[in-house]
Amino acid sequence: MIPNYRLNILVMTIHSITCKINRLALTAVLLCAASFASAGKHDGQIREAISAIGDRSAATEGAGTNSTPNSFVALDFSIHNAESWDAKDQPKNIVTNCINGDVITGFEYNNVTIQTAANSYFSEAVIYFSDSNVGDDGIRLTIGFGNETSGTAVFNSDGILDISDSGNEDVLSLADKKFFMQFYEKIDDSPNVVDARFTNGVLKVWGQNLIANSGCPFIEGSTPPPPVSADLSVDLSLNDDDGVYLLGDTLEYALTVSNNGDATATNVSIENNLSYEARFVAMSCDDGTSIEAVEQYSSVNVQNIAANSTLSCTIEAVISAFGGISNSVTVSAANDDDSSNNAVVLEINGAVRAIPAN
Known part of the structure; x- marks a missing residue:
């Protein structure tokens, strides 16, 4: 027969061992749960990042x-x-x-x-x-x-x-x-x-x-490549200009858009502003662009212009009123960051009213 005090010690020992086992089991469960949560978070991170x-x-x-x-x-x-x-x-x-x-x-x-x-x-x-x-x-x-x-x-x-x-x-x-x-x-x-x-x-x-790749800009020792962009410029002149203008005369403007950049100019637009002393008749370009409607003349979309290439256009107008005539042209492209050379204005005296001498 086991004395009571020894039974008490035995029960306490078993209880202590049981508690330790329970604590270990709980710790293992918590560690597993934390590991699972961490792995789940990492998988979610990867799926969102990639x-x-x-x-x-x-x-x-x-x-x-x-x-x-x-x-x-x-x-x-x-x-x-x-x-x-x-x-x-x-x-x-x-x-x-x-x-x-x-x-x-x-x-x-x-x-x-x-x-x-x-x-x-x-x-x-x-x-x-x-x-x-x-x-x-x-x-x-x-x-x-x-x-x-x-x-x-x-x-x-x-x-x-x-x-x-x-x-x-x-x-x-x-x-x-x-x-x-x-x-x-x-x-x-x-x-x-x-x-x-x-x-x-x-x-x-x-x-x-x-x-x-040695040309990569983000690797030490490499030289970052120069920025690649278009650079449009514009020139405007009059064909067969003798400096004498009469009502009803036809003016023929020669418009040249040059791309001096190292990338193709994309989404190219030409904006025209012709003073009221002249009436727009037609515009045509060597890329196939052709318009005759006055409402289309103010903003004309043309084809992309390759690097180091030009676009040539002809604009026809008729002198419809006395006074000086102004024609301004502005060009733009989606990848042209320098607008300092994108506009030109051409002004002429236009038709002059003759005053008879007494």
Whole structure:
């Protein structure tokens, strides 16, 4: 027979052991729950940060396109800032070949600073990675995902974000082994202006057999490329001008629009303002543009003008009133940032009323 005091000690010992087991079990449950919550948060982070325009799911891409990374290229925005301008594929967007190799598998970013402008959100600034076709089958990296605010903020990925964990396939290069990056706005609040800037921090692009392109502006030792833009200028003169003008005479203006820039001028527009002493008749250009309606003359859209090329137009008008005649022309393009040489004014004496001598 066991004495009562020993029974009490035994019961207390068993109770103590049971409590420890319960505490251990509770601790294990809490650790598992925390681990699960952390993993869930990371998966959600990846799916928000990495997305595709088209369907890049494993079911459509086929097997063998998710690869194990063996290299990375580090892009440093403190060496050269990256500007995010407009919606995808607009002419002012930065498109650059910074990385060459076989496969892009994921991204890692540390202390990447984004400054927004024009009331744009951090969640709207996108870095798009694709093969050299620069089509819609690439991958979007949204570093400021979920942040619907403006200003300046610093972002960290806290590890590598694997493309396959987002439910998408890795980005494969073509035979030329080139990858291209495009900085653009998912929602373009203010066209033709900078909506966001990547001003600091390092973005590592992970993949297989990746090497940096020496011409990349975000790699130390490289020389940032000069900005690529159009530069329009305009010239206006009169054909067969003898300086004598009568009512009913036809004036033939020669208009030349030159693109002195290193990029094709897009969305080119010609604005005309002819004083009332002359009546517009017709306008034609060597790109096929032709108008005869007065209401169309004030603003005429013409074809794109290639770099180092010109557009020639002829404008016909009839002198309809006495007095000096003024014709002003202003040209513009979506990617012409210098408007100092975009306007010209041509003035002539016009028809003079003859006063008979007594």
